[in-house]
Amino acid sequence: MSILLTVGILVLVFVSIIVVLLVLMQRAKNDGGVGAAMGGGMAEATFGAETSNVLSKATIKGAVIFFVLAFALYLGYIYVANRGTSGVLAPEIAAPAAPVTSPQNTTVEATPAATPAGTPAPEAPAPAQQ
Numbered sequence: 001m002s003i004l005l006t007v008g009i010l011v012l013v014f015v016s017i018i019v020v021l022l023v024l025m026q027r028a029k030n031d032g033g034v035g036a037a038m039g040g041g042m043a044e045a046t047f048g049a050e051t052s053n054v055l056s057k058a059t060i061k062g063a064v065i066f067f068v069l070a071f072a073l074y075l076g077y078i079y080v081a082n083r084g085t086s087g088v089l090a091p092e093i094a095a096p097a098a099p100v101t102s103p104q105n106t107t108v109e110a111t112p113a114a115t116p117a118g119t120p121a122p123e124a125p126a127p128a129q130q
Contacts, residue, residue, distance in 0.1 A: 005080065
């Protein structure tokens with residue numbers, strides 16, 4: 001599966017380079033700019049008078065291929081990452097080893113609060129009789 005993902009990544013890089021070149025070959029609305037400098041005239045000579053239609057359609061198809069391939073690779077990586085797990089995307093939280101129980105017959109004795117020096121401490125309550 002990892003070989004298939006590697007080949008998919010190489011194809012994705014190739015498609016992205018093609019899409020970038022297709023976008024750069026297109027003429028701008030004002031017939032100038034980077035499109036003319038990067039071979040806009042050459043593309044017109046190659047594809048004829050309907051260059052903008054051909055390049056626009058090729059750009060749309062290239063973009064669709066790019067997004068479909070990127071999504072397929074994303075799903076492939078999720079599959080590879082969860083192949084050995086239970087199929088849950090979130091990490092599993094370990095259960096506590098033993099349940100926490102509280103003793104039934106315990107009394108909590110109040111600890112005296114800190115008092116300023118020179119004042120008598122309050123008396124502690126008498127223990128409960130059983």
